Amino acid sequence: MSGSRNYIFLSRWQEDDLAAQWNQLARRADIRFRKHMLPDHAPNTFLNSEVLWNSVEEVERSRNARLARVIIAALPKELDTKTHVAMVQQYAQEHFVQRGMCVDVSVHDKGDGNPHAHILLTTRPLDSVGRWMDKQHRNYLLDENGERIFDPVKRRYKLGRSIKTHDWDNPDRVQEWRAGWATACNAQFRQHGIDKEVTCLSYAKQGVDREPTKHLGAKVKAMEEPGISTNRGNDNRRIIAERQRQDRQRFRQRMEQSRAWSLERDFGRER
Secondary structure (H helix, E strand, C coil): CEECCCCEEEEEECCCCHHHHHHHHHCCCCEEEEEEECCCCCCHHHHCHHHHHHHHHHHCCCCCCCCEEEEEEECCCCCCHHHHHHHHHHHHHHHCHHHCCCEEEEEECCCCCCCEEEEEEECCCECCCCCECCCEECCECECCCCCECEECCCCEECECCCEECCCCCCHHHHHHHHHHHHHHHHHHHHHCCCCCEECCCCHHHHCCCCCCCCCCHHHHHHHHCCCCCCHHHHHHHHHHHHHHHHHHHHHHHHHHHHHHHHHHHHHHHHC
């Protein structure tokens, strides 16, 4: 059995009080595990959540600065919490910590069939002594002699597009992280003898003519559970109904094709 469920969602975090907001999330009753994971050159004081995220807030002085990147990873409900914790830690170490990010990870499970992990990532690299580095460097335009070009009107040297100090914002990284999580899930399915496979590819990229359902999110799901209809919930019900109609149609086509083959075979024998 295969599936195309999107097992990873990304967002940006710009809360004014990042440490307090994240700690509130990590103190929820459904939390099963929480851990700080740091690259080798990060200071040990960052193992304390408040120290880490207060330090992030301190260095980000721009009003619209992105303080952190949030990844929400859906955990396979067929696996237990112990397995969830192990696979999340291995995944975070391989894809984020080894690239130089500080990671604050928590595993949540309400027992409602929707276990998931929140992975909060820093967006600045650290230098060899654990100090925050710039996210990007100025890129001065140079003349044919390799000298900076001075703009007499603006009275400053001309600048080109800034050069990022890391590739974490590269769109390819997002696909890489999604593919990595699908690989981690499928490895656990094989290890536990579960006949299931997930993919990070959309139906369109798989060549499947099927409309995907939409992620409800916690707020919409809380409204839907007691019977309150929402636009997103209605969209999913329409999509599911259309899928069922298509499946019935495909089943009838297969049955008719099989029947035609049987008749053709039997006719050939009689001749």
